[in-house]
Amino acid sequence: MKYEWKKNEKNLYGVKQKPQLIEIPSAYYIMIKGEGNPNESDFSNRVSTLYSLAYGIKMLFKNMEKEELEYSDFTNFSKVIKRAEIACKKSGQATTNHFSEFTEKAKIGSGATRDLKSWKLSRYACYLIIQNADPNKEIVALGQSYFALQTRQQELSAQYLEDQKRLELREEVTKHNKKLFSTARGAGVYDYATFYDSGYQGLYGLKKKEIIEKKNLNSDENMLDHMSSEELAANLFRATQAEAKIKREAIRGQEKASQAHFQVGQKIRATIKEL
Secondary structure, three states, X not given: OOOOHHHHOHHHHOOOOOOOOOOOOOOOOOOOOOOOOXXXXXXXXXXXXXXXXXXXXXXXXHHHOOOOOOOOOHHHHHHHHHHHHHHHHHOOOOHHHOEEEEEEEEEEEOOEEEEEEEEEXXXXXXXXXXXXXXXXXXXXXXXXXXXXXXXXXXXXXXXXXXXXXXXXXXXXXHHHHHHHHHHHHHOOXXXXXXXXHHHHHHHHOOXXXXXXXXXXXXXXXXXXXXXXXXXXXXXXXXXXXXXXXXXXOOOOOHHHHHHHHHHHHHHHHHHHHHO
């Protein structure tokens, strides 16, 4: 990690109003030694060597440190964190719940320590940082792949649960449609196509044939097989409540039973709209 002495050790390197005696803690330094005119080529050559060596050491961090997603310059990594915090805020999340900044002590040699800024991050914060980091860095690319895989696994898991729920509701709708059929027959219904169309018109505002056309289904396809769990639940409620209404009110006759079925579907449709 890059440590900016002039910024973090202002008591040592900051410009003073008056001359002061300061005590510099023991540390490792790279220096040039010599004497003569600094405008001459000898001094320039030595400084060039110093810069080359310092740059090589700085670049060595890229191979030695992976802690900040291969960012050898902590200033650049801080920018990534800031972008992640902005993304967090824009998503409606409180940044304090995901990014906790604190200061820790780091040893710099001879028992001396210095303060280092650090963060405690939630899983969501780690995700945002990875998404806002440089994908050209290997560890960033791996992180992005990891989160993409986890997201896909959650999607598949959610789809599996939806499919299971849909299949269970599909069976329930089929079972209660049979019960409704039996109840309607007992109430004197003889035109079952019209009776069921009445329920669908109440719930959908469309007849069964029109629903099939709207779903782009073939005439031989069962539309129950092409309903979401929410839609199946609405139809299950239609079937159970229509059966209950016919029995409860002792409805008799084709027209009255069809009207009751329409009213139940219409009521369910109105309730869904209110929600």
